[in-house]
Amino acid sequence: MYKIGFDNEKYIELQSEHIRRRIDQFGDKLYLEFGGKLFDDFHAARVLPGFAPDSKIRMLTQLKDEAEIVIVISASDIEKNKVRGDLGITYDLDVLRLIDAFRALELLVGSVVLTRWSDQPAALKFQSRLESLGVRVYRHYEIEGYPSDIDHIVSDEGYGKNDYIQTTRSLVVVTAPGPGSGKMAVCMSQLYHDSKCGIRSGYAKFETFPIWNLPLKHPVNMAYEAATADLNDMNMIDPFHLEAYGQTTVNYNRDVEIFPVVDAMFRRISGESPYKSPTDMGVNMAGNCIVDNDAVCDAAKKEIIRRYYAALIRQRKDNGPRNEIDKLKLLLQTANIDLDERGVCVAANAKAEATGKPATALELPDGTIVTGKTSRLLGAASAALLNALKTLAGIDDSVDLISPEILEPITNLKVGLLGSKNPRLHPDELLIALSICAVHDPVAAKATEQLSRLCHCEMHSTVILSASDEHTLKKLGINLTCDPIYETKRLYHG
Numbered sequence: 001m002y003k004i005g006f007d008n009e010k011y012i013e014l015q016s017e018h019i020r021r022r023i024d025q026f027g028d029k030l031y032l033e034f035g036g037k038l039f040d041d042f043h044a045a046r047v048l049p050g051f052a053p054d055s056k057i058r059m060l061t062q063l064k065d066e067a068e069i070v071i072v073i074s075a076s077d078i079e080k081n082k083v084r085g086d087l088g089i090t091y092d093l094d095v096l097r098l099i100d101a102f103r104a105l106e107l108l109v110g111s112v113v114l115t116r117w118s119d120q121p122a123a124l125k126f127q128s129r130l131e132s133l134g135v136r137v138y139r140h141y142e143i144e145g146y147p148s149d150i151d152h153i154v155s156d157e158g159y160g161k162n163d164y165i166q167t168t169r170s171l172v173v174v175t176a177p178g179p180g181s182g183k184m185a186v187c188m189s190q191l192y193h194d195s196k197c198g199i200r201s202g203y204a205k206f207e208t209f210p211i212w213n214l215p216l217k218h219p220v221n222m223a224y225e226a227a228t229a230d231l232n233d234m235n236m237i238d239p240f241h242l243e244a245y246g247q248t249t250v251n252y253n254r255d256v257e258i259f260p261v262v263d264a265m266f267r268r269i270s271g272e273s274p275y276k277s278p279t280d281m282g283v284n285m286a287g288n289c290i291v292d293n294d295a296v297c298d299a300a301k302k303e304i305i306r307r308y309y310a311a312l313i314r315q316r317k318d319n320g321p322r323n324e325i326d327k328l329k330l331l332l333q334t335a336n337i338d339l340d341e342r343g344v345c346v347a348a349n350a351k352a353e354a355t356g357k358p359a360t361a362l363e364l365p366d367g368t369i370v371t372g373k374t375s376r377l378l379g380a381a382s383a384a385l386l387n388a389l390k391t392l393a394g395i396d397d398s399v400d401l402i403s404p405e406i407l408e409p410i411t412n413l414k415v416g417l418l419g420s421k422n423p424r425l426h427p428d429e430l431l432i433a434l435s436i437c438a439v440h441d442p443v444a445a446k447a448t449e450q451l452s453r454l455c456h457c458e459m460h461s462t463v464i465l466s467a468s469d470e471h472t473l474k475k476l477g478i479n480l481t482c483d484p485i486y487e488t489k490r491l492y493h494g
Contacts, residue, residue: 001367002456005295006050006286014285016062019204022283023066023170025274026202029194031187032283034175035207039101044208046479047223047300048286049456056208060173061105067171068110069102071095072181075114075123084178092126094177099135110167111136115182118142138163140186147261154268159192179231184258188265195269202274203266205255205281210235212249212279213287219300221250222335226307229327241277249279302458302479304331305342309481313464316484344460345481347371352462358487360384362478363458364391377407377423381461381469382430388457389434392450401444402433427472454478463487 023030037043038057045053052058060067074082077091084094095112102109112130114123117139127137140162145152152158165186172190174183187203194201209224221235238251240259255278262281266273275281290296308328315325332339340346344361351359351371360372360380370391372384390397410433411423425433431451438445455477464482465473473480 001363002049002365003292003295003298004050005290005292005299006048007289007291008050008052008055011051011055011286011289012059012062014288015056015059015283018283018285019063019171019206020066022202022204027200029167029170029172029199029201031172031174031190031201031203033183033187033203033205034173035179035183035205036209038175039098041208043223043227043303044286046306047220047296047303048290049295049299050291051286056206057101057105060107063171064105064107066169067173068108068167068169070110070113070165070167070172070174070186071098072113072115072174072176072183072186074181075117075120077178077181078114078123078126079120081122082178091177092122095130098175098177108169109135110169110172111138111165113138113140113163113165113182113186115140115186116142136166138165140182140189146185147258150261150264150268154192154265159189162189162193164193165190184262188262188269191266191269203262203281204283205278206283207255208284208286210250210252211287212238212251212282212284214250214290216248216250217334219297219304219335222331223300223303223307224252226304226328226331229307229311229324229331230321232323232327238277238279241279244276249277251278251282255281301335301337302342304328304335304337305339306479306481308332308339309483312484313482316464316486342458342460342481343369344458345483348460348462349483358461358463360459360461362388362454364388365453365457374424377404377411377425378430379422379424379426379469380463381459381465381473382425382427384459385427385430385454386434386447388454389447389450392453393446395443395447399443401441401447402430402437406433406437426466427469431472451476 019032040053041056042053044051073091073095082091083089084091087094099109112135114127114137117123130137143153143158147153174187176183191201191203210221214221216235216237225233225235234253235250236253236256238249238256241247241249259278263273311325311328344363347361347369348359348371351361351373355373357374358380361369362384363369368391370384370387372380372387374380375383386401390401410425410429414420415423434444434448438448457478459473459478459480461482463485470480
């Protein structure tokens, strides 16, 4: 059952005001390293129910007159054709997507920085493409001894060799398609160049997770560890903050490990460091906007379960690393989470056992669970969707929302002309058929009106669904898990 636990409007207001204060702290300019997703932060939306996936970009639009965007991408990632796992596109294409998205919101994209530059052919080609589109491009180079040789890094032979990025606004948001791009190094390089030009500037970091003012073992922070289990990230008490202030705060291992280096760079560039801890560097206000801790804890525990199932699927598909699953199991034990707490898993498996075929279960907003079985014309996920819409609309289960006269021609087309071996309708095909019926059938129209109510609902399938099915369910806002089992024994599952 979905329950609001986070005040989104308060968050946008508090966060934008806090960033303004940080700009004022440094005077002329603030370089704000933006970690995580600026757009479509569905992880935050799942573990902080009430958080809107576009909250961070909405917050930035409140600062658009003061802000410009710098997008960072590693030249080596371009050369390797690195792909974003969530979008299925290469990092260089995602840079173009991000530029379009920022411009659509009237946010100024000042430039693109190509880091770890060493004249890679693919990076040279990408630079030419960007410049032909009117985008300014800068190059930053690998620095020998980075990050430990501070004397060399903070010198004319280190940061001094990098192109100086020309910026015009007081807030420079430094973002990237993915991790490991060199965002922090870009910010520090700019501080070095600014200091030589007599410009007062500073650096801060925006990371939504872990939430610094929640306990270390709070389910929201543990859900972040679950989300990054493949990276082996680990939340920890910030020892620098504890020593400086006697206050317990939470950070994650990479920021804690790199802080002495960042602190030394600040002192080398400016003569002193404005921060006493990695927590000090952050500007995240999400922890101050939780209005129902029980709702947030429940949502975060559900996310840990979902991450566990997702890891099982990855291992089944790719023979992925076992240590990711082991870490997730440990998180489940630490948070005292029983997999049977996910009621849709229990219901789906019971339905599959009763029918002897793959089954799906879907939990509605009021906690009611409906199931779907595999039939001649409908897959289990499609059947569960149809049954859910009937239940939400108060339509009797015996009513056919889509007549066989419509279903049969679709399946004949799929198998007879399009060469599909599966005659059953996928969720997207089902919804198109239902929408057609809704034109003349008021009962079908009543069912389609319930689709928006499926957002935030939980679903489980006893077999791995196709990428197409997952994509459709995600668009509906449904949180899906699957057992790590294929429906058939084929070796190739396209």
